[in-house]
Amino acid sequence: xxxxxxxxxxxxxxxxxxxxxxxxxxxxxxxxxxxxxxxxxxxxxxxxxxxxxxxxxxxxxxxxxxxxxxxxxxxxxxxxxxxxxxxxxxxxxxxxxxxxxxxxxxxxxxxxxxxxxxxxxxxxxxxxxxxxxxxxxxx
Ligand code: CMP
Numbered sequence: 001x002x003x004x005x006x007x008x009x010x011x012x013x014x015x016x017x018x019x020x021x022x023x024x025x026x027x028x029x030x031x032x033x034x035x036x037x038x039x040x041x042x043x044x045x046x047x048x049x050x051x052x053x054x055x056x057x058x059x060x061x062x063x064x065x066x067x068x069x070x071x072x073x074x075x076x077x078x079x080x081x082x083x084x085x086x087x088x089x090x091x092x093x094x095x096x097x098x099x100x101x102x103x104x105x106x107x108x109x110x111x112x113x114x115x116x117x118x119x120x121x122x123x124x125x126x127x128x129x130x131x132x133x134x135x136x137x138x139x
Contacts, residue, residue: 003122005035006082007129012070014115019107020073023116026103027077030089036076036133044068050131063112074132083125086118 010023028034042050047064054060079085091098095108095115107115119125 002081002084003125004078004080004082005129006077006079006086006119006125007117007132008075008077008086008119009067009117010073010075011113011115011117012066012072013109013113014107015071015073017107019115023103023107024073026089026106027075030085032077032079032082032086034075035078036129036138037073038075038132038137039071039073041071042068050128059112066112076129076133076138083119083122087120090116090118 008027010020014020014023024034044064047067048055048060051060051064051067054063077086089103091102091104093104093114094111095104098105098108103116104114109115119128
């Protein structure tokens, strides 16, 4: 059975552009329950650790610098089939290729500045949720 949680980060440009509320509204309207949430600024080291799986890629350095250069909101989202349903809600990594109405199509600017992160598997959702949240920070 598919897992019930996924981990999202709302990225710095989306918060700085005033779209945090719009994005959270879309997430809640789609039936996700927020079971943990925090506003924070990642250190470069934390961003590098979070995206370690991408460290061989050319985009790793600009991505981790971008993600540690402003505020992010991290959240655990709960729902049946959370990983798959959230990936449908946010759309393709490149906002210009994402379907109409998806969060990345609406609020993303480029492949790097694509408004939100979403876990790509149940296994990574657990790892990523544990990266940000202790048990005391979940409801
Ligand atoms: P995210 O869901 O946060 O997971 C990995 C991130 O790497 C992805 O969203 C993009 O922001 C970024 N990314 C993936 N591919 C590229 C690329 N080709 N160029 C720039 N950034 C990328």
